[in-house]
Amino acid sequence: MQSLFAGAFGQPCVISIDLSDMESRKQASIKKENGQMGMVPLFQGQESVTGEVRIDPLPGRKIEHQGVKIELLGQIEFYFDRGNFYDFTSLVRELDVPGVIHERKIYPFEFSSVEMQYDSYNGVNVRLRYVLKVTITRSYVPKIVEYKDFWVRNFQTHPDVNNSIKMEVGIEDCLHIEFEYNKSKFHLKDVIVGKIYFLLVRIKIKHMEIEIRKRESTGSGANAYNESETLAKFEIMDGAPVRGESIPIRLFLSPYELTPTYRNINNKFSVKYFLNLVLVDEEDRRYFKQQEVVLYRVD
């Protein structure tokens, strides 16, 4: 949008960055900074990012410049330090030597087999983004800069080892349960299958639910900050069970906006997921057991 009003802000040209396979390329629906949803092109690691940069001077204007370049940046930004990007990937292609642009000029570019090992991520306190940045350097006047965001998702293979989670928990002489989730690692469209077995029940339970909780950890040491969000509340039992009852669990993950588990991304942040089993008694006391699960993405 910015470039449309370029004239009004004194920018002498319109810059557009077009990817070469836009028709065939998948798009990702992303919540943008203004809170609205938008579509952006979707890539995965090791793909080539190719296209062209088009510079259209406004009628009657010409651009004297000290060079034109395009960069592919992978950046992490903390929201407490907004505007300050940490670049973990930075690739540059020089597009033009110093000179003057009188009329439309088109520069093809190619970043081949780019290492983009991290997924794009929009979190509560941090985001990881990939962006193409075109810069026209000028002397004595500000540079002209144009950005184009794109999104990266990486895919993983199914883990070799994927044990079930089985555990007996409780409060002495009050409540003993055994719960079981069929796996400890789930892909994003997976189903959590399990059951809760009641071994001892001396409290009046009103209902039981499973919460999917996401914990985003940023910073380290004194600056470490954890942000927990409950992404889902899924009721699995209504009423008070007695000893010996077993309650089935079947929770589809697809309706929720989940990301894979991210561990210590570039030593900057982590995103972890937990299943929180919550029992609520008739006095609204809550008993819970939280258990980490690993989420991963497959094709």
Place this chain on the structure above:
Amino acid sequence: VTAAEEQDKWLADAMALVQHNAFFMHRALDNNNLRDALKYSAQMLSELRTSKLSPQKYYELYMKSFDELRKLEFFFKDETKRGRTNADLYELVQHAGNILPRLYLLITVGSVYIKSKEAPAKDVLKDLVEMSRGVQHPIRGLFLRSYLAQVSRDKLPDVGSEYEGEGGSVNDAVEFVLQNFTEMNKLWVRMQHQGPAREKEKREKERRQLRDLVGKNLHVLSQLEGVDLAMYRDVVLPRVLEQVVNCKDEIAQYYLMDCIIQVFPDEFHLQTLESLLGACPQLQTTVDVKTVMAQLMDRLSNYVASTPDVLPEILQVEAFGKLSTATMKVIDAQPDMPLVGAVSLFVALLTFTLRVHADRLDYVDQVLGACFKKLEGRGKVKDSKATKQIVALLSAPLEKYNDVVTVLKLTNYPRVMDHLDYETNKSMAVTIIQFIMKNNTLISSVDKVEALFELLKELIKDSEGNP
């Protein structure tokens, strides 16, 4: 505000909300908007999550939702014509966050899924009955499972049904219904133990209102073509009785025993007498077993009366022996049973004997002998209800044989009669005399006359010098 008014108000509020959400659901259905249809139907069904309504009011709310769910069912059926698979729908409805709406929707889609035959009926049924475990609240669970029973009735892989074969076998059908029955009974029994002790009577009343929801399952079992005698004897009855005995609940035991006797055919009862009677002494001591057994004996004697060819079968299974053993066992197992209970059991047994084995005077005398044993050492019976039953016991052979001479052959007859109090004894003696007069009975031998006088001794004693 009285409790009843409060109930009416809560029901009216809930009905209005159901109506409101149903309106938006209908609109979504008209627009083929699956997303909205699911959203509003789930909201509509959320009203069934209430804990405020009495079972009766809850039933009204349930019926209203039931009607609305039929519309949704038709819509789901059309959805599959619009290219959505049943498997998709089956997953989609499970995204609902609250369990009760989720399971009502799941059962509704499940019903369409089975009909489409895209998945074997047995798998869908098994899943539905298993997932329903999530609802442990007695009333809400009972109605949910009742909904499951209702919509699955015509979709069981019974012998000769269109769902048999790839959809499963009658074994799967039986397993499904038995499981639903067991869980429903558990919930029904659990109702008894929830809430304050002072409302015990109210709860019992409420439970009686809901009993047919549980009994419906037995009815379904009895309607299955594939449940033949072997299946009934080896699978159905043992499983049902296991549940009946283990639930240790008076109301459930009485109702279910009665229900078994009512819904399954006499032929089955005759061939499984031992198991059925074997359960009787194991019931809670407060259960009115005598009525249950009387019902059974009554049915069997009617069965013989209407189908005389089964008589040899009755002899072959030794029905009399089994019934009288069971009667004694029940009486022994329940030492607190009031005398009237025991005697009425003998009356039932005697009625059966007279109708089925009229020629076996020894059987008749055996029953009287058993009764005498129970009375022995107690002196005259004071309890008027028990007295009435003893009179009934003594009158039955008279009425049946219409001949005092035959009755005089029963050695235990005077022994039982001895236990009647003076007044009753006298009137019983008068009854006997009236029988003699009416039939112009001739008594031919001395010992018979002695026996008769023995019977009438109280009468004679009182009117001394006037034999």
